[in-house]
Amino acid sequence: MGEIADIQKALEEFAIEKNWKKYHTIRNLVLALGSEVGELQAEFRWLTEEETINLSSDKLSSIKDEIADVAIFLFRISDLLRIDLNSAIREKIAINESRIQDGPNFKK
Secondary structure, eight states: OOHHHHHHHHHHHHHHHTTOGGGOOHHHHHHHHHHHHHHHHHHHTTOOHHHHHSOOHHHHHHHHHHHHHHHHHHHHHHHHTTOOHHHHHHHHHHHHHHSEEETTEEEO
């Protein structure tokens, strides 16, 4: 098993242990993911570029927690949809590499 699959299995076991599996529908997980992304965005709200580069250890710790929350929901969603994240990410990288960059937007 790969590391992502190991994490997905641990997350599923945790959901079962906490009796949360009944709440872990794809829809609910996607909505929760949106909330977690909002919490990650809030960590950066009103920061200047310089402040973003020079984060305090407390701020960085909070950001790390929010990134982990986002990843957890992505891993659970992909697991329920039976999407191999390793393959999906590699395929997306290949798609992005094949695009021609033109400013901030990519065009085929």
